[in-house]
Amino acid sequence: MVELVPLVRQFQSMKQDILQAVADTIDSGKFILGPNVGRLESEISAYLGVSHAIGVANGTDALVLTLDAYGIGPGDEVITTPFTFFASAEAVSRVGAVPVFVDIDPQTYCMDPSRIEEKITSATRAIIPVHLFGQPADMNEIMHIADKHGLVVIEDACQAFGSEYRGKRVGSIGHAACFSFFPTKNLSSIGDGGLIATSDDHIAQRIRQLRQHGSQKKYFHSEIGYNSRLDELHAAILLIALPKIDEWNKERMRLATRYQEALRDISYISIEQGPQDRTHIYHLFCIRSERRDQVQDALIHGEIQCGVYYPCPLHLQDAYASLNYKLGAFPVAERMSQQLLALPMSPFLLESEQNQVIDILIRLKGEMTP
Numbered sequence: 015m016v017e018l019v020p021l022v023r024q025f026q027s028m029k030q031d032i033l034q035a036v037a038d039t040i041d042s043g044k045f046i047l048g049p050n051v052g053r054l055e056s057e058i059s060a061y062l063g064v065s066h067a068i069g070v071a072n073g074t075d076a077l078v079l080t081l082d083a084y085g086i087g088p089g090d091e092v093i094t095t096p097f098t099f100f101a102s103a104e105a106v107s108r109v110g111a112v113p114v115f116v117d118i119d120p121q122t123y124c125m126d127p128s129r130i131e132e133k134i135t136s137a138t139r140a141i142i143p144v145h146l147f148g149q150p151a152d153m154n155e156i157m158h159i160a161d162k163h164g165l166v167v168i169e170d171a172c173q174a175f176g177s178e179y180r181g182k183r184v185g186s187i188g189h190a191a192c193f194s195f196f197p198t199k200n201l202s203s204i205g206d207g208g209l210i211a212t213s214d215d216h217i218a219q220r221i222r223q224l225r226q227h228g229s230q231k232k233y234f235h236s237e238i239g240y241n242s243r244l245d246e247l248h249a250a251i252l253l254i255a256l257p258k259i260d261e262w263n264k265e266r267m268r269l270a271t272r273y274q275e276a277l278r279d280i281s282y283i284s285i286e287q288g289p290q291d292r293t294h295i296y297h298l299f300c301i302r303s304e305r306r307d308q309v310q311d312a313l314i315h316g317e318i319q320c321g322v323y324y325p326c327p328l329h330l331q332d333a334y335a336s337l338n339y340k341l342g343a344f345p346v347a348e349r350m351s352q353q354l355l356a357l358p359m360s361p362f363l364l365e366s367e368q369n370q371v372i373d374i375l376i377r378l379k380g381e382m383t384p
């Protein structure tokens with residue numbers, strides 16, 4: 015079986031260092047907001063080129079706390095994409111605001127900036143672009159629209175740690191940015207974790223307070239907050255992974271090029287080439303096919319794991335029935351939910367495994383009737 019993401023292999027490669035980190039954490043007696051979280055925050059803020067990085071419990075909380083810190087809540091609208099993991103919109107609803115969707119660009123699968131302005135109302139407060147599958151959204155256009163209308167931009171960079179847009183790391187472009195360290199993300203730990211990046215001193219201070227029950231001084235609470243901290247243990251593990259992230263992302267890009275070259279002449283598959291002004295760090299590598307289900311069946315039959323991201327766009331989710339979006343509201347997102355298929359991708363994927371995937375897709379060419 016070729017796995018979609020060989021996670022065991024990834025963490026086994028660091029097992030000795032991780033076990034040492036666990037032992038060191040036990041011996042330190044510092045389990046919550048200790049030196050590892052502090053060191054990780056300063057290393058990530060330096061890596062991204064922002065003034066503040068704040069570790070929290072997970073990527074979803076990173077979005078919730080950021081929205082809360084900006085005072086976004088009931089009566090407010092936040093523009094985002096319907097083609098993303100549910101949490102991008104769930105966080106908006108969690109703070110009491112309403113997610114307003116705009117369709118995606120068929121080349122990048124990220125929010126289409128030309129669709130944003132028609133959705134801006136007097137209630138709009140923020141835009142959450144998602145750097146989907148590891149490829150940055152059109153940040154120049156989005157920042158330009160946000161500036162013009164006085165909106166906050168919160169990057170959902172959960173899938174894109176280390177990717178760049180016009181020479182800048184994602185996470186350093188919007189007013190704030192959210193990352194996830196969920197095990198399958200490019201930079202990850204063996205549990206949940208998240209982080210907010212911002213260069214806004216005031217917002218950073220608010221988020222630091224919110225993650226600790228609205229408290230700056232122990233047992234004194236200036237507001238209602240959350241319990242949402244990154245564990246010392248996960249920070250220790252992330253400190254082991256962080257120095258490897260550029261090399262890992264490079265290996266993902268190398269494997270992506272290998273897929274692209276090998277699959278170029280297969281007519282039933284298309285693969286989007288992203289714009290040249292940004293890097294794609296392939297959190298997921300997706301092919302597109304009008305016969306996606308047939309391709310998926312052939313891969314599963316050949317013992318290849320593959321994945322559908324995402325089978326149901328957010329405007330059609332049961333949880334959002336009350337928003338009254340109809341089928342057809344976002345045709346590009348709807349089409350991609352029918353056509354995209356993620357192939358195995360990881361810096362720990364072997365070339366021999368990738369060759370098995372490629373061979374099946376090439377062999378399938380003969381079986382596909384035009």
Ligand SMILES: *Cc1c(COP(=O)(O)O)cnc(C)c1O
Pocket residue numbers: 072073074075098099101102144170172173193194195196206207208
């Ligand atoms: C993973 C992910 C999240 C949520 O992160 P968690 O750490 O799982 O809470 C949010 N947005 C996107 C785009 C994601 O991929």
